[in-house]
Amino acid sequence: MSILEVEHICKSFNQTEVLKDISFSLEQGQAVSIIGSSGSGKTTLLRCLNFLETPDRGIIRVNNKTLFDADDAATKLESAIRKKRLHFGLVFQSFHLFPQYTALENVMLAKELLAKEQPDYKVRKKEIQEEIRSLAGTLLSQMGLDNRKDNYPHQLSGGQCQRVAIARALALNPDILCFDEPTSALDPELTGEVLRVIQELADSNTTMIIVTHEMSFAKDVANHVIFMDDGSIIEQGEPVQIFENPSEERTKRFLSGYSQG
Amino acid sequence: MEQILEQMPVVVSSLNIGFIQTLKLFFVTLVGAFPLGLVIAFGSMSRFRPLSCLTKLLVWIIRGTPLMIQLLIIYYFPGLVLHNPIWGGGEAGRFLAASVSFILNYACYFSEIYRGGIQGVPIGQEEAGLVLGMTRSQIFFKITLLQMIKRIVPPMSNEIITLVKDTSLARIIALQEIIWAGQAFMKGSHGISGAIWPLFFTAVYYLIFNGVLTVLLGQLEKKLDYFR
Numbered sequence: 117m118s119i120l121e122v123e124h125i126c127k128s129f130n131q132t133e134v135l136k137d138i139s140f141s142l143e144q145g146q147a148v149s150i151i152g153s154s155g156s157g158k159t160t161l162l163r164c165l166n167f168l169e170t171p172d173r174g175i176i177r178v179n180n181k182t183l184f185d186a187d188d189a190a191t192k193l194e195s196a197i198r199k200k201r202l203h204f205g206l207v208f209q210s211f212h213l214f215p216q217y218t219a220l221e222n223v224m225l226a227k228e229l230l231a232k233e234q235p236d237y238k239v240r241k242k243e244i245q246e247e248i249r250s251l252a253g254t255l256l257s258q259m260g261l262d263n264r265k266d267n268y269p270h271q272l273s274g275g276q277c278q279r280v281a282i283a284r285a286l287a288l289n290p291d292i293l294c295f296d297e298p299t300s301a302l303d304p305e306l307t308g309e310v311l312r313v314i315q316e317l318a319d320s321n322t323t324m325i326i327v328t329h330e331m332s333f334a335k336d337v338a339n340h341v342i343f344m345d346d347g348s349i350i351e352q353g354e355p356v357q358i359f360e361n362p363s364e365e366r367t368k369r370f371l372s373g374y375s376q377g
Numbered sequence: 378m379e380q381i382l383e384q385m386p387v388v389v390s391s392l393n394i395g396f397i398q399t400l401k402l403f404f405v406t407l408v409g410a411f412p413l414g415l416v417i418a419f420g421s422m423s424r425f426r427p428l429s430c431l432t433k434l435l436v437w438i439i440r441g442t443p444l445m446i447q448l449l450i451i452y453y454f455p456g457l458v459l460h461n462p463i464w465g466g467g468e469a470g471r472f473l474a475a476s477v478s479f480i481l482n483y484a485c486y487f488s489e490i491y492r493g494g495i496q497g498v499p500i501g502q503e504e505a506g507l508v509l510g511m512t513r514s515q516i517f518f519k520i521t522l523l524q525m526i527k528r529i530v531p532p533m534s535n536e537i538i539t540l541v542k543d544t545s546l547a548r549i550i551a552l553q554e555i556i557w558a559g560q561a562f563m564k565g566s567h568g569i570s571g572a573i574w575p576l577f578f579t580a581v582y583y584l585i586f587n588g589v590l591t592v593l594l595g596q597l598e599k600k601l602d603y604f605r
Contacts, residue, residue: 215604
């Protein structure tokens with residue numbers, strides 16, 4: 117059974133069609149990488165999945181539950197969208213850590229706010245906060261940031277910030293974790309540490325969608341590769357097939373640009 | 378000089394009373410204008426066009442006319458034109474009218490500073506909050522607000538120091554603040570008349586008080602230096 121099914125997503129900004137009939141599905145524990153040149157709609161697709169944009173047409177289903185259906189107004193209610201977002205996590209290109217909070221507090225904040233909605237929060241307040249603190253600590257250790265927990269974002273390197281952002285997304289335990297060009301804002305010598313962390317997540321079967329320009333990484337980390345161009349999925353399949361034996365002319369052209377570069 | 382020293386105790390005690398009125402107007406204006414300014418800022422940023430147009434019109438009128446005229450209109454208009462003197466008589470009534478004028482005027486100035494502060498917070502902060510399942514009000518209070526405050530402390534400090542001096546405008550409706558008290562010694566007050574030095578001496582009060590404010594606001598700015 118697919119954990120995620122995306123069917124016929126279309127999205128336009130003013131007169132520009134950014135996504136044209138996008139359909140794909142994702143299995144539990146699978147990592148899919150999305151490649152394609154800038155402006156091909158990759159980021160918009162992730163933003164649609166996270167309900168930062170509303171698709172004009174199409175359906176988004178998670179675990180067989182319809183989260184969004186452009187033809188069903190009931191699935192578009194602002195109040196319900198907040199909870200639906202929790203199925204997805206999103207790691208941004210430029211981190212967007214909260215500057216006034218430490219690394220640890222960044223990871224804890226959203227979880228704490230959600231915990232306040234639990235009926236037993238008042239009674240178990242101390243206990244719940246301790247749980248969240250220890251979970252956040254564990255996640256940061258997992259990211260190799262044991263000694264950085266009490267640092268503020270401006271005291272961290274880009275790579276460290278991005279790893280905090282990954283921990284922050286993981287803290288809510290999303291069904292599907294999305295990465296939007298997670299290393300594009302980093303100095304080249306810092307990309308390795310972030311890619312390594314994502315690779316570890318893939319190895320432990322975290323369900324992920326990774327938009328990236330790092331081609332060798334896209335190939336190594338994913339079980340499935342999607343190539344997008346001009347708002348459409350041109351080709352998708354196993355990494356070996358896409359990278360070594362692409363069937364579409366446009367895929368070949370795109371990849372050859374990278375191997376020369 | 379000898380005469381001044383002789384007059385000093387009487388003058389200082391009279392100026393102190395005036396300065397208390399000045400301080401009262403200053404603090405009442407801040408307490409009222411801080412929240413009202415935020416409300417006006419949200420109004421002018423509203424996506425509901427009639428509301429944003431109306432608040433922008435209000436801000437235009439208030440910022441486009443002298444505070445002194447606003448004081449006069451707000452104090453005299455109800456009584457003289459509408460024959461309904463809502464402010465009541467005496468010092469209390471004048472203080473009330475002055476407070477309303479100052480709060481409205483400063484709220485409009487603050488609203489523009491707030492708006493700049495809020496819009497200066499990168500949109501990514503809000504989006505990060507949204508994808509983490511936060512509500513809009515959680516995002517405002519837990520994420521945006523402090524970043525906004527950090528941004529607005531320097532321009533706010535400017536306005537706050539201007540407000541200290543602007544309170545003197547309230548003497549146009551005969552509010553007995555410190556300049557009023559100082560000037561009284563020219564015409565004659567407490568057995569002293571024809572003395573101009575008390576009026577000049579009021580400047581010392583402003584200077585000292587603004588010195589204290591500058592230090593406090595500087596400390597606040599430093600306190601918010603822990604993040605960027």
